Amino acid sequence: MTIRDFDYVTADAVGVAEAVAAGVLTPNEAVDEAFAAIRRVNPALNAVILEMREAAQAQLASLPAEAPLRGVPMLLKDDCPSYAGVEMSYGCRAAVGNVSKADHAIVSRYRAAGLVVVGKTNMPEMSCNIATEPTLHGPTLNPWNVEASVGGSSGGSAAAVASGMVPLAYGNDGAGSIRIPASNTGLFGLKPSRGRTPCGPISSENWGGLVCHHVLTRSVRDSALMLDLTSGPEPGPLYVAPTPEGPFLSAIERGQAPLRIGLVSETALGMSVDLEVGAALERAVAKVEALGNHVVPISLSHDGEALAEALRKLIATYTAIEVEDIAQDTGYPADDRHFEPVNVALAEYGRSLSASEVIRARNRVNATARCFARSFAEVDLIMSPVMPCLPQPLDTFNVRSTDWRRFTDLFLSASVFTHPANAAGIPAMSVPLEMSAGGLPIGIQFLAPYGEEARLLTLAGHLERHYPWSVRRPAIHA
Template sequence: MSLHAFDYATSDAMSVAQAIADGVLTPSEAVAEAFAAIDRVNPVLNAVILEMRDAAQDQLAALPETGPLRGVPTLLKDDCPSFAGAAMSYGCRAARGNVSHQDHEIVSRYRAAGLVVVGKTNLPEMSCNIATEPTLHGPALNPWSLSRSVGGSSGGAAAAVAAGVVPFAYGNDGAGSIRIPSSNTGLFGLKPSRGRTPCGPVSSENWGGLVCHHVLTRSVRDSAVMLDLTSAQEPGSLYVAPFEAQSFLAAAGRRPGPLRIGLVDRSDLDIAVEPQVRAALERAAARIETLGHKVVPVSFAHDSVALAQAVTDLIAAYTAIEVDDIALEMSCPVDDLHFEPVNIGLAEYGHSLGGTDVLRARGRANATSRAFAGVFAGVDLVMSPVTPCLPQPLGTFDVRSSDWKTFIGSVMAASVFTHPANAAGIPAMSVPMEQSDDGLPIGIQFLAPYGAEALLLSVAAEIERTYPWSQRRPSIHA
């Protein structure tokens, strides 16, 4: 295969790595392809907010001799995964000029695998939104429809991967922030179990254990191999997910056998599932049954109203800490010239909570794991919508609103099917199985018991083989 014949923009990470190993292209050429793709689509999509061209050259010069993904370019979200010497804004105007002083453990593992970080992706301020429309950088746009939300908070990552800038990008997920943008852009997005991937050394946990770190990908096998490369226990971690004897990549190649899968299509939180999303879920369930699985109706066993309040309290408490820390570090006031108004409101509410309020919220969130254990006593997996709605018009989740309560209420409603997995610490994935009448992507969520990522990846790969999505491309692509 020649470089001319090799299509970087449609290749997954393992294909790029194989092309490099076969001499079809060099690591430098692969990185050049990524920067060329940024040049082509980023002026429209605004997905990448920091290009790391000099740092990429430094990484290329220091590449390990071997590595499963040696020379493959990728992107980091501009928040948790600090890259020493690179700017980190958290999507916040107050943090302009902030520079990271050490590598996140995830970044260290990326380097060891031979990956090359070529830039940082757009995100809402402090990742506190399920849309990506920050005041600092402006909105990241959805390559499938420029008028629709790309999702959040890993929205820039989703736009870049969907458009072919890089084969995968880092994302994190505190209430659906990998799964929602994956659903909105036709990608595969897995949220691992709590404790599966590292969150240090800067922090011991994020949002009280709600947040997990992984990637958004175009193929299931890329997600699997990245979990293999990043899931080793981190020294000092508060949580450790169960050890998996077989590699996750091997699990993705193994047929899962007939499963009993519970179907959830409603919540006791007062929000209706849009007709096109419901129809997509029904079609997906029918497809699942053609694979030999049994789909049966089930319900979430937790109190969705109480859980939404608990998650709100936890987010507010941690937002208060983040706002205070950034304001202190950057010597700036807490006002709407430096922070989004909804985050100022959330921070004020977070400060009003007492220690017992926060502990009670953590207890309510953690109890969700027991509720799911009851559900999984009768089924192997649960499937549901990712969100109850199609990708929403830009501006739906407005961080510049003075009404933070309405804002966070809308976020909790739109993440009603995703944030329970964060509270319970269980793995969940968005699989790009469906599309709307006018071609917008619709992801279907699957949830598994704690530690059962291997089962999710096996099912996802089975779906991918039978109902492939790789041929679908958005209107804006590299």
């Protein structure tokens, strides 16, 4: 490799690591490239809300010598992946100035892998939205079209990766918060199985087990390698995903027998799928079948309305806990001056629920796993759109209204294809296979049985080789 072969803003994380190992650039130079790209692009997108220059220098001074991603820059979302000694606001006005006391377990694994965290990304308050338009920092804009939502809750991370600031960034997914921004920005986004990656040491679970931790990437191999580097139980886990047969990275090069893939093209909540999304799904089916797979229409057996209502209750309950905890820790009242009005109202609803109502909601959510298990007895994977619509206009998901029921109706409708995987705890991915007529990315979702991330990654590797998406560049890029 020579310096002429290497372009930081188009390289994936593996490519940056290879360039460092080959002496094309040093870890310090790789981090400098990241800060330069942030400086060039971030003013137009508002994706990065905190640069961690001092922390990055400290990391560079103690990089593990043989680490597989030595010197590769990345970004953290400004919530539960805490980084000791650095501010973490949860996207909340009440928490400005809060400083994390300990590293999240996954951050410790990032450090061991040689990654250098260079900053924090924008997010909705407490990650409770599938758009990234908080009052605290303002909206993150989509590099493909600044009038369209970047998605959420990992929207800042998605915009930063899609525009070339960093090759990868942390995301978490409680109802689609990796897959939806990946779909909206043309990235690859994998939600792992429940228990695949750690969520401690502070939490034993997030949103009652709905939330999983991983990354948004431009390449499949980056996502697979990051899963290899971060998966496995931490001390005292509440859930542990099955041990894989081999490295996830090797799965993307693996041959694959023809798969029987179940196609879900209708929503479980009665709304119609946008015509452009439906057409994109048809094109994606043709691509999948061209690789030798067989796609058959199926209907999922879970009750979509009952699941949505159960999720509404769980999200409200955890919102109440988070609002109360932040208010108690900071001394600020839980009112509209310090929190998003919709979250204040949603928290009030959460507090009104009885213990038996919450437990029944959790039982309903957990029952989704058995519904999917019955489907996977008939098919190897399930395929659907990521969202029933194209990326929505800004302000569609209004957090400055107190109408929590309308907000959650919109939230649950837009995540109708994604949130069932969180309920079931199964792995799911958004693959950037399609584009709209107006030039907006459209992700296609694939779901696998519990613990079968390798099956997803093998298919994703085949799709990436035959229908490469890395040649596409958004309108705003580094």
